[in-house]
Amino acid sequence: MPSRQQLIQQIKQKKSFLCVGLDTDIEKIPRFLLDFDDPVFEFNRQIINATHDLCVSYKPNSAFYESRGVKGLQSLAKTWQHLPAETLNIIDAKRGDLGNTTDMYAKAFFDQAASGVSFDAITLSPYMGTDSVTPYLKYDGKWIIVLGLTSNPGSKDFQYLVNKGGYLYEEVVKKAVTWAGADRIMFVVGATKSTEFTNIRKYAPDNFLLVPGVGAQGGSLADVCQYGMNSDCGLIVNASRSIIYASNERDFADAARAEAIKLQQEMKVELEKAGVI
């Protein structure tokens, strides 16, 4: 489980701040994998083996596993076991519920003895407030990643409501930074919102931002870096479909690696430009 310093160290060493999203859909993976006992795990295993030197994080999206019931949870547990120790291994669960229920979600994703998995970080919806978030912080060293400003069109419905002269998403970030230090809390900010990064940085100058939305959703890496990067990098940029489904044939892992290299090369240039490396 990387600490903030270890994460920064890894970014400098790999010259990358890439997170590979494991949004593994059994309908989309190459057909030949269906001959394996656990096709989803086999797909993830090959993707991880092909990309781990190019990325600093992996993010399985829980929905893709939960949707397959017990089998899906088994694939998720096996995938977790195969993830490298040095990468920040995020479960994208977008949970948010009140205290005692949150204790159960925390066990489900952070407590290996209870559930068989122990991710390093979890994505959370802040809508239910402080007591829906803080129980996760009882787990030493684990990270929480709070939805700040999301990448989807529906983000306009609530996140841009004006409240006390600022947007609701700004209030979320202002409040959430009081829950923990920049060594325990990150924010999700969609790559499709690049100019808003300046705003977020006013309230969260040091926090890492998890940025989905490059690749399939059309966000620009250069814009994200221009407005969101800080002196430690401060960004983890996720790409899921554009990497993992780069090919639907037997060469899928090589094709994923080629896409990851393209992003890593762009990231290296941005890190050099900002003086991080």
Ligand SMILES: O=C(O)c1cc(=O)[nH]c(=O)n1[C@@H]1O[C@H](COP(=O)(O)O)[C@@H](O)[C@H]1O
């Ligand atoms: O929390 C997230 O990761 C997330 C937040 C957000 O605002 N937008 C967003 O796309 N995501 C997730 O990031 C991933 C993006 O996948 P691709 O669009 O295929 O790269 C999916 O797992 C989404 O659920």
